[in-house]
Amino acid sequence: xxxxxxxxxxxxxxxxxxxxxxxxxxxxxxxxxxxxxxxxxxxxxxxxxxxxxxxxxxxxxxxxxxxxxxxxxxxxxxxxxxxxxxxxxxxxxxxxxxxxxxxxxxxxxxxxxxxxxxxxxxxxxxxxxxxxxxxxxxxxxxxxxxxxxxxxxxxxxxxxxxxxxxxxxxxxxxxxxxxxxxxxxxxxxxxxxxxxxxxxxxxxxxxxxxxxxxxxxxxxxxxxxxxxxxxxxxxxxxxxxxxxxxxxxxxxxxxxxx
Amino acid sequence: xxxxxxxxxxxxxxxxxxxxxxxxxxxxxxxxxxxxxxxxxxxxxxxxxxxxxxxxxxxxxxxxxxxxxxxxxxxxxxxxxxxxxxxxxxxxxxxxxxxxxxxxxxxxxxxxxxxxxxxxxxxxxxxxxxxxxxxxxxxxxxxxxxxxxxxxxxxxxxxxxxxxxxxxxxxxxxxxxxxxxxxxxxxxxxxxxxxxxxxxxxxxxxxxxxxxxxxxxxxxxxxxxxxxxxxxxxxxxxxxxxxxxxxxxxxxxxxxxxxxxxxxxxxxxxxxxxxxxxxx
Numbered sequence: 001x002x003x004x005x006x007x008x009x010x011x012x013x014x015x016x017x018x019x020x021x022x023x024x025x026x027x028x029x030x031x032x033x034x035x036x037x038x039x040x041x042x043x044x045x046x047x048x049x050x051x052x053x054x055x056x057x058x059x060x061x062x063x064x065x066x067x068x069x070x071x072x073x074x075x076x077x078x079x080x081x082x083x084x085x086x087x088x089x090x091x092x093x094x095x096x097x098x099x100x101x102x103x104x105x106x107x108x109x110x111x112x113x114x115x116x117x118x119x120x121x122x123x124x125x126x127x128x129x130x131x132x133x134x135x136x137x138x139x140x141x142x143x144x145x146x147x148x149x150x151x152x153x154x155x156x157x158x159x160x161x162x163x164x165x166x167x168x169x170x171x172x173x174x175x176x177x178x179x180x181x182x183x184x185x186x187x188x189x190x191x192x193x194x195x196x197x198x199x200x201x202x203x204x205x206x207x208x209x210x211x212x213x214x215x216x217x218x219x220x221x222x223x224x225x226x227x228x229x230x231x232x233x234x235x236x237x238x239x240x241x242x243x244x245x246x247x248x249x250x251x252x253x254x255x256x257x258x
Numbered sequence: 259x260x261x262x263x264x265x266x267x268x269x270x271x272x273x274x275x276x277x278x279x280x281x282x283x284x285x286x287x288x289x290x291x292x293x294x295x296x297x298x299x300x301x302x303x304x305x306x307x308x309x310x311x312x313x314x315x316x317x318x319x320x321x322x323x324x325x326x327x328x329x330x331x332x333x334x335x336x337x338x339x340x341x342x343x344x345x346x347x348x349x350x351x352x353x354x355x356x357x358x359x360x361x362x363x364x365x366x367x368x369x370x371x372x373x374x375x376x377x378x379x380x381x382x383x384x385x386x387x388x389x390x391x392x393x394x395x396x397x398x399x400x401x402x403x404x405x406x407x408x409x410x411x412x413x414x415x416x417x418x419x420x421x422x423x424x425x426x427x428x429x430x431x432x433x434x435x436x437x438x439x440x441x442x443x444x445x446x447x448x449x450x451x452x453x454x455x456x457x458x459x460x461x462x463x464x465x466x467x468x469x470x471x472x473x474x475x476x477x478x479x480x481x482x483x484x485x486x487x488x489x490x491x492x493x494x495x496x497x498x499x500x501x502x503x504x505x506x507x508x509x510x511x512x513x514x515x516x517x518x519x520x521x522x523x524x525x526x527x528x529x530x531x532x533x534x535x536x537x538x
Contacts (some may be wrong), residue, residue, distance in 0.1 A: 101461065105460075112272075206445055206446050208446075220448070
């Protein structure tokens, strides 16, 4: 009884806010009637979609070799590299934002060099992407590394003895076998990138259509037009559900393969 | 017996801490010498630009009324008003413009009429090394200047637009001045202190802020470009006691204190202009 009751309380704690958002957003007709708010919602949706897609591309391009290296090649200091890569998982996003500003801001460590190349990052969509890569990347690397580790090395060895190049072994043996882990890592990273707020508002600021992602726009709209904020909250809720379903699918397939 | 008195002392101490009073409980009558039996916590929601002045006022108030504790929540006036509408518990609301206070009033959040307790001027701030080489207000419209302002509804954003519109009416700036300046905006922050932070970090080239935002702390990091008096917009700060104030006596006392000599001198010290004479 006690167990069921506490589980019930916890479930209510999670379900009630979700229901409340949907209820209020539905009452407001989902897309806000104010034309200004509608523009804000659509701009933020578009910006969130393409910046998080860019962030995922960067994460896969840079994170996959990194994860493979960590999984397959023991080297001195690997534990340290491991912890450093996982640091953003436990770092409060506002701290990440200050860090990005101090590193890549105009007065930051790399600021003068970037400036001399004609690159200014703060207050641009590139800053949004960078913030997302920073906070979401480790989710992918972590899962990808576990996936690569689970692929039995002798399978790769057998393939190599059959005269297949290293590159082909990676693509035709390792990646397909690790696919469920890669996919679940990608899903987690995407969810985290979409939800990014603290680092974005510090490093990229908030400008509709340029740096104002869904989460930042929700925060800004809350003060102006609650309906707009609710509409975006409902959309993000839907996306989150979809990502969760994708994750289940990926993990389910993982179990079937194992 | 001895043990019991210890327990009683402990309970009294705990109750005292919970109630937030710092004075010893031994002689509650001692406080009767103070203007009134005001005690307990007073929660004040105040515009971000009031941060320094109100913290001073809070300390002076606590010293004048032993047994009270003033707790502040500083933020954009629009955000604070929204939090109050959503049921946030507070005793006093101090806004950086009359528009947000009017919304709070029409929403039935206030008791009595709001009173203007201070005014403020606008200035343009640039980072100390002035990376965009701004010299006059004209330069705000130079292409490529990175300006920050606030989100719609935050008072400084409205005052900034007022100022730009006034400048646009002057032929030397040109009627498209407001559009040209707004095209340079790179971010809309949540309150004026965030704007000042971005400029003092050197990430933004310029911003319109309140004269009082250039505090001694900030003065070392920014340079000020004055706005000519003819164009300057005077920001008016109203304050009101909230209808759902958990501590109405404390709220009234704090409001009186802000409007009284102690409050006014603290506001003056931080660069605010006095309340208009007509205000009681």
